[in-house]
Amino acid sequence: MKHFEVIIGLEVHVELKTRSKLFCGCSTEFGADPNTHTCPVCLGMPGVLPVLNRQAVVYAAKAALALQCTIHSYSKFDRKQYFYPDLPKAYQISQYDQPLAEYGHVAIVNGGEVMKTVGVRRIHLEEDAGKLNHLGQRLGDAKGSLVDLNRAGVPLIEIVSEPDMRSADEARLYLTELRNILSYLDISDLRMEEGSMRCDANVSLRPAEYVGSLEELPRVEIKNVNSIRNVQRGIEYEVARQAELLEAGERIIKETRGFDDQSGRTYSQRSKEEANDYRYFPEPDLPPLVLTDAFVQEVAGSLPPSTMALREELREAGVQPKDIEVILSDQGALTFWRQATTLFDDARLVTNWMLSDLSRLLNAHGDTFATSPISPEGLVELLNLIKRGTLSGRMAKEVVDKMYETGKPAEAVVKNLGMSQITDGEAIKKVVEEVVALHMPVVEDYLSGKDKALGFLVGQVMKKTKGQAKPDVVNTTLKEVIRAVGEKT
Ligand SMILES: [Zn+2]
Incomplete structure (x- = not known):
C-alpha cells in the first residue's frame, strides 16, 4: 500500500x-x-x-x-x-x-x-x-x-x-x-x-x-x-x-x-x-x-482551573493516568471524588471503588455520579468498614449493591445482612480444623507438594463461614493446622 x-x-x-x-x-x-x-x-x-x-x-x-x-x-x-x-x-x-x-x-x-x-x-x-x-x-x-x-x-x-x-x-x-x-x-x-x-x-x-x-x-x-x-x-x-x-x-x-x-x-x-x-x-x-x-x-478572572491543573491535582493524589481521564471527563465524578477524598485519606481506594463497583451500579441504573443514590459520605462509610477489617472486599461488594438498592447506609446494611467479618482467630481455627478433618485426601495432596490443593481448602472454609472469615487469617491458620497434621503422620 x-x-x-x-x-x-x-x-x-x-x-x-x-x-x-x-x-x-x-x-x-x-x-x-x-x-x-x-x-x-x-x-x-x-x-x-x-x-x-x-x-x-x-x-x-x-x-x-x-x-x-x-x-x-x-x-x-x-x-x-x-x-x-x-x-x-x-x-x-x-x-x-x-x-x-x-x-x-x-x-x-x-x-x-x-x-x-x-x-x-x-x-x-x-x-x-x-x-x-x-x-x-x-x-x-x-x-x-x-x-x-x-x-x-x-x-x-x-x-x-x-x-x-x-x-x-x-x-x-x-x-x-x-x-x-x-x-x-x-x-x-x-x-x-x-x-x-x-x-x-x-x-x-x-x-x-x-x-x-x-x-x-x-x-x-x-x-x-x-x-x-x-x-x-x-x-x-x-x-x-x-x-x-x-x-x-x-x-x-x-x-x-x-x-x-x-x-x-x-x-x-x-x-x-x-x-x-x-x-x-x-x-x-x-x-x-x-x-x-x-x-x-x-x-479571564472568572475562568475555572484548567483541565491541566485538574489533572495535576488528581495525579498528586496518586490517581493513575487512565483513571484521571475518566474522572476528568465527568464533572460530577470529579466533585464526588473531591468530597470523598476530603473524608478518606486513601485516594486510590476511593478511585477504585468509584470507577469499578459504583460505576457499574450507576451505569446499570442509568444514573450518574451527580445523581448517585450513594453519596460520597456513604461510600466513605463503607470504605471505613473495609479499612477496619469489619468487611472483606468481597463482602463489601455485596453491601454496596444493597446500599444502592435500599438507600440505607453501610452500617445498617451490614447489620441487616448479619454480616461482619470473622477476625477471631479461635473461631476460624475451629472451622479450619473441621474442614481439614473432612478433606484429609486433599490435605495429603497439599503435603505431597500440590500447592493448588490449598485453594480448595480455603474455599471450603469460606463456604462454611459464608464468606465472612478474614482471608489472610484463614490462609495462615490452614497452613498451621496442616503443618501440625503433617508432623503427626
Ligand atoms: Zn425570537
Whole structure:
C-alpha cells in the first residue's frame, strides 16, 4: 500500500446555554412544542432589528480564553447567505473575516502525557438555523418536511481547528479534550446526541511524494456527526475510501458527505460550497463588536482551573493516568471524588471503588455520579468498614449493591445482612480444623507438594463461614493446622 499523509481539521459548533437567543428575547429551551419559541426577529420578518445578547459574548470569550486564543478588541458580524427552508431570513448572521478570536491551541493528552498540540484557527459567534423534521425514515424517501424554528437564532460558537490532526484517533482525543475544557466552563450542555455540540470533519490524504508541498488538496467534509465515537469511525472510513481511490489512480472530489451510523460509512451529499458561494457581506443592522481590555480581564478572572491543573491535582493524589481521564471527563465524578477524598485519606481506594463497583451500579441504573443514590459520605462509610477489617472486599461488594438498592447506609446494611467479618482467630481455627478433618485426601495432596490443593481448602472454609472469615487469617491458620497434621503422620 502506498503511503499517504492523513490531514484532518475539525469544525465544532457549540450551542451556548444562554437563556435567550442571540439576537432576540426568545427562550432557548430544548424540547418545546415546535415554533413556540419564536418572534418576528428570529422568524426573519421584514423591518425587525437584531440586538446582541451580552451573555453569549461572555460565554464565547470564556471559550476563547480557555482555548488560549487571542480575543480581538474589534470584530464584526456578517451575513452568510444561502437558501434553505430552516433559515427564514435566507441568511445566517455569522462572523467572517474578522472573528471574535484566533490563534489558540488544545493539547491532546494520551496516557497522561501531552501527545501534541492542535492549533485553534478561530472562534466566532453565530446564530443557529431551525430544524427540519422529515416525514419518513430518510430524507430520500420522506413524504414531506416540517419546519421547526425554535432553534433558529440560538447562539453558537464555531471552533475551527488547524488541519493538525494526522489520524482518527488524534481527532477523537482532540474532541475529548475540547469537550473536557468546555464542560468546566459551564457554557453549553455539550450533548452531541441532542445537537448542542456538533462536529464536521475535513479529511484529505496527501500522497507521500507531495508531503511538504503547498498544493491544496481536495477536502472531503463529513457533516454533523452525532458522537465522538462516530467522528472517529467516519474519519477511519473516509481515510480508507480515499486511499483506495488514490491507489486506483482516481481523483478525490471535493464534496460534503454524511455519515451513516448503521453501516459506518460516509455517503455523498453534495459538492462543497466555496466561501464566495455564500456572498458574505457585513451585517448592516449590527454595530461592530468592541471588547475592552477590562472586559477580557473580567472574563479571564472568572475562568475555572484548567483541565491541566485538574489533572495535576488528581495525579498528586496518586490517581493513575487512565483513571484521571475518566474522572476528568465527568464533572460530577470529579466533585464526588473531591468530597470523598476530603473524608478518606486513601485516594486510590476511593478511585477504585468509584470507577469499578459504583460505576457499574450507576451505569446499570442509568444514573450518574451527580445523581448517585450513594453519596460520597456513604461510600466513605463503607470504605471505613473495609479499612477496619469489619468487611472483606468481597463482602463489601455485596453491601454496596444493597446500599444502592435500599438507600440505607453501610452500617445498617451490614447489620441487616448479619454480616461482619470473622477476625477471631479461635473461631476460624475451629472451622479450619473441621474442614481439614473432612478433606484429609486433599490435605495429603497439599503435603505431597500440590500447592493448588490449598485453594480448595480455603474455599471450603469460606463456604462454611459464608464468606465472612478474614482471608489472610484463614490462609495462615490452614497452613498451621496442616503443618501440625503433617508432623503427626
Ligand atoms: Zn425570537
